[in-house]
Amino acid sequence: MDVIAQLPLWTAWLRASERSETTVRLREYHVRRYLNGLPAETDPLDLEWLVSYLANPRWKAATRRSARASLHIWTTWLHRTGRILSDPLALIPPARAPRSVPRPCPDPIIRKALLAADTRLRAMITLAAEAGLRRGEIATVSRSDVIEEQAGSSLIVHGKGRRERTVPLTAATSDAVQRQFMRVSPELPWLFPSKGQYADTHVQPIRVGELINEALPGRWSAHTLRHRFATEAYRNSHDLLLVQTLMGHSKPETTAIYVGLDTAQARTVVDGISLVA
Template identity: 35%
Template structure:
């Protein structure tokens, strides 16, 4: 039997005094039923903060924490929001639990949410990615491009998630917040999943997780994203293939609610961020709006 693939590099250690507190925070998040991906993100953020500040958690002040945040000038708005949310969650819990005397994160300023523009991966990027990918990564890319799945959802695909219905095959997707959804898939994608890990790795099992690893039996979402990013050109990421799927699905159906359900979004507003408007459609809209039927002075002069 082929041994499980690694899930990714081992996490770096944190300074003394943080280990027990971070473990307690992990248990707190698990007891609250937070998704594994959220827990992993929160712990990664706090571990990095711990290594950067290099003082015991009881000596972290609002000024120290705010000063470190101020030095992270390369962060995007969403990254800054994510770290702030993690800091407020962690230090808030530690203070409420009596582990620290004050909550330094209350001094972190509010970070307004950015409204990102959709950036679907173009055909060139999709083709180059497939050419550069090995067999296993190509399957990951196809699940993002052809099904619109998140990296965490791709990581958890299991052969048992494939369901044959009256209308064709469906896939049970394990989404964010432990939410599950059934989405229709093509016969080609169904066949790819039916083959299991053996479909991309000779000698692997035809049953079980499509991408075996050490994260509860499958690869970690972070490692799935890393593998896809290595195959994609420039700074393109796996998530932009999800944008590509959303844009193409909307253009094919003009049904934003259908695309919302396929992507597993709680809000249509989120889905709208993912769907890019065709340049030809915008040009047609401008041309249509400009035709008032009244001859203008410059048209007369011509």
């Protein structure tokens, strides 16, 4: 069976199950990327090839979980619709999401990345670090999402689960967004139009993450910019509900995971209980 020929049917199934277009594009991207990297005459459903692909040592844990989820949704669909006799990925235990402490990217590292960034990358970085957008939310920003208000610009953000929220933009982020729009054809609605296979739509979220991650050194990533936003927003407001709203979280417990420790305040507390006078 030609599994590549089955992809349009699979993506139609995803849309029919009310997946967002961003999710559909991401899932299809992961599967196509896997299939396009296979040697000729290779069985794409061979367990060893699937395991070898997902074991890529250069991937971060979040990238591996996302790719595995896409491939598993695909193989499960092939199995449940009778196209294959068994689901090979059913043999791989679910990936565990590590419970880690918040890791807000330090401001000096962000500033250095901005100095070396072009117009497009600068807009991506500031939207993550100063507006708290996820990579999928950055990818889908369009002209109609920008709101000009008396106090400044705001942005309608299209979040997970098709939930929308409005986030005020800093002057620097607003300027970066406007400069990027000036580079885009007025006929295109997207802030970051796609240049590849999907030239009629926005850039893929995974590409946004790759570009930002490449601009940051070491362990810092696009997601740590979102941690930075949550930490600074809470430090300035001490209002977890407000930060939850700005982040687009459904639960305050999720927001708390993103808020980094205020080390200056913590040091004052710890110094105050010192046994040494």
